[in-house]
Amino acid sequence: MAIFGPIVGLRTRLQKEGLYIDPQWLMVFFLVIGSALGRFLINLNSSRKTEIAFVKNTKLRISNYFSNKGKHIAITGFLFAVAYPFLPFTDRYLLDVGIMVLTYIMLGWGLNIVVGLAGLLDLGYVAFYAVGAYSFALLSTTFGWSFWICLPLAGIFAAFAGILLGFPVLRLRGDYLAIVTLGFGEIVRIILLNWYDLTGGPDGIGGISRPSFFGLPFTNNLKEGENSFHTFFNLEYSTAHKLIFLYYLILILALVTNFFTLRIRKLPVGRAWEALREDEIACKSLGVNPTNTKLTAFAIGAMFGGFAGAFFATKQTFVSPESFTFIESAIIVAIVVLGGMGSQTGVVLAAIFLIGFTEVFRELEQFRMIAFGLAMVLIMLFKPKGILSNREPTIKLHGDKK
């Protein structure tokens, strides 16, 4: 009964495939067979406990390996990331993907401060990303300021938005907080969409200036007496320079985020975050002010989101509300959670896995989002603590042998 039930359930579930006037019963048939088979396999699998134990052992070994060699992996990864643009197989497309993956890694690390360290589930992180991108776009198009002035300003604006949101909502508990931040993310998007005078509505803002290399722009058409990057270094002009520069820029920004997170964990405020995550009531009774502490986490996380947004704006030279939908937030949260909350290396792996994976299957368009959602569900089912689960407090009392 228990085996048969689900099969029937899955079958009925897919019978709505009939599309308008021309029903596609063949398709339904295949799906039913497929799901029945899948169900059958799952049932087979769950009856073999020994195999599961074996899988568990391997998993354990892998995660042990990762936690032991974490440092080496981080260093290798770092070296690989530095060398990436110059590797022989890297072409324009791969470089683009690299930039994208790094952007998500940076966002993931930024959100990790909020979700991983402080334990606040923020489903509207994209709002700060959007605030950063838009403030960067507006500052750079209206005042004509350069990238390096606008970048910190964009971060500050985003942090301000974080405080603005955080102030009223941080008294809420986990789930409510999640839903309110989600609402906030949507509010920001709707405002961007409808405040036509400032944001250009659905048209977005275009013509954002590209960053320059210490005042040397990456352009080919120069006026007399001006230097650009390639003339200054006596190089042949190539658009790849710009991409490589952008790649290093986001790499540096991401590394700054990482470094900052690693350091701030050891500061009192970082420890307060972790303590809050573990037990809020105990924290209160020990004199930690939860609201202020959470607010700093929110603001700092938002600031990094803002930096990433500014980078996004300058890379695309165009921003529009379409880039900041809920699905982006979901992707970032997925990266953090799948990576194992609080684990910096895990975020990197999850970002490479999710973004790289969806890029590889770009041709399949819609199917990749299904696969993406399924991956989220499956990883939660089999590895609920993420790929690399290291949610341990940074410090422990002596004699604690866990």
Added chain:
Amino acid sequence: MEYFLQQLVNGITLGSIYGLIAIGYTMVYGIIGMINFAHGDIFMIGAFIAIISFLIFGLTSIALPFILLFVLLISMLFTACYGWTVEKLAYKPLRGSFRLAPLISALGMSIVLQNFVQVAQGARTKAIHPIITGKFEFFKESDFVVIVSHLQIFMVLLTIALMAGFTFLITKTDLGRAQRACEQDKTMASLLGINVDRTISVTFIIGSSLASVAGMMFVLYYGVIDFYIGFLAGIKAFTAAVLGGIGSLPGAMLGGLIIGLIEVMWSGYISSEYKDVAAFSVLIVTLIFFPTGLLGKPEIEKV
């Protein structure tokens, strides 16, 4: 005044849709304490099934009331299967896992359902001709005629009937008693011989079928659906559930009505572009000032 009355009627109609979805949220939250993110998409699937069965029955020559009844039953049945499967696949294995796991899994499920429908039915919006036509007009002599369509009356009556049946189910039957018991204390309920897993599944089935009724109403009322309607409707219904006090069933209905009214009034008097902002602001304000909602019980946090 006439304008206000018109908006009131529209608001109540919209509110009954939100209220029906909100019940699903509030029931699931009450019993397993998680926000079922995929519930909005379940509503969307209900709307799709309704539109497809309307098309199929449109080819036959059955009388209109029977078509409505059949479509209602079919969409309830199929959507309930979806709700049940989602629960089986994505939430049940995660019971007892850490807090965020089901939430993430639900997010993933919501993405899957949305894109599944997009792949299966195409990304374009689907439109259908109005099925129930006819209306009553009031205040004919004044300059603004208030229109109450038969459809709106049908929707409100259907909602009231469902609510009555549902209340009976929860308060008077064994199933309802089991459900309330699970809500209070799962361990104790299972000790007393209640099949907790089954009760939770039933909760999902009931919630999904109510959402599918809302989906069918949405199809009838707007006539246009696409695969993305679930997200916004879901958030608003969640707001309704929170506003009414999460875990409280009459609260969910009341919250739905209030949200519907606020949305309609806001777009009628202030600005229709920012009507979604209104709903979200209500959510935030409610959570800050009355975290337990209008009819909810205050929750005491124990150490």
